[in-house]
Amino acid sequence: MEVWIAEWSDSDNCVDIVVFGSEHDALSKSVKDIKQIIAGWTPGDDENKDLCAQVINDFARQGFLDQVITYWNDYQGDEEYYQYCHVYSRPVLGDISASKVSVSTYQTEISGATCRKCNATNEYAYADQPDGTFVCYSCKAFGG
Numbered sequence: 001m002e003v004w005i006a007e008w009s010d011s012d013n014c015v016d017i018v019v020f021g022s023e024h025d026a027l028s029k030s031v032k033d034i035k036q037i038i039a040g041w042t043p044g045d046d047e048n049k050d051l052c053a054q055v056i057n058d059f060a061r062q063g064f065l066d067q068v069i070t071y072w073n074d075y076q077g078d079e080e081y082y083q084y085c086h087v088y089s090r091p092v093l094g095d096i097s098a099s100k101v102s103v104s105t106y107q108t109e110i111s112g113a114t115c116r117k118c119n120a121t122n123e124y125a126y127a128d129q130p131d132g133t134f135v136c137y138s139c140k141a142f143g144g
C-alpha cells in the first residue's frame with residue numbers, strides 16, 4: 001500500500017509534511033491551504049495575485065485539485081518569498097488498508113510559541129509546527 005504526502009517548502013527552508021491515507025485527502029488539504037493563503041491577499045493590491053487567485057478559485061470550484069497545485073507552483077516561481085506545495089505517494093511496508101493510516105501531528109514538549117498569523121507570542125502555548133509556531137485563539141476565531 002501507499003500513503004500520500006502533502007509537502008510545503010518555502011524560501012526560508014521551512015518544510016512542513018503531513019501524511020494522508022488517500023490522494024484525494026492530501027490534495028483537498030493542500031488546496032484548502034492554498035485558498036487560505038489567497039484569502040489573506042488584498043484584492044487590487046497586485047495584478048498578478050488577482051489573476052492567480054481567480055484562476056485557482058476557478059480550478060478549485062471545478063474540482064481540478066491537482067491543477068490548483070500545478071498553477072500555484074508555477075506562480076511561486078515569480079515570487080521573492082515562495083511556498084511550493086507538492087503531493088506525492090510513498091509506499092509503506094505492511095498489508096494494512098488505507099483507512100487505518102494514522103496521522104501524527106507535531107507538538108513540542110516545551111511551552112512558548114509564536115502565532116504564525118499575527119506574530120503574537122504566548123509563553124503558555126505549544127507549537128504545532130517544528131518552526132515553533134502555532135495559531136493563536138483570536139486568529140483561529142476570526143477566520144484564521
Ligand SMILES: [Zn+2]
Pocket residue numbers: 115116117118119120135136137138139140
Ligand atoms: Zn494570532
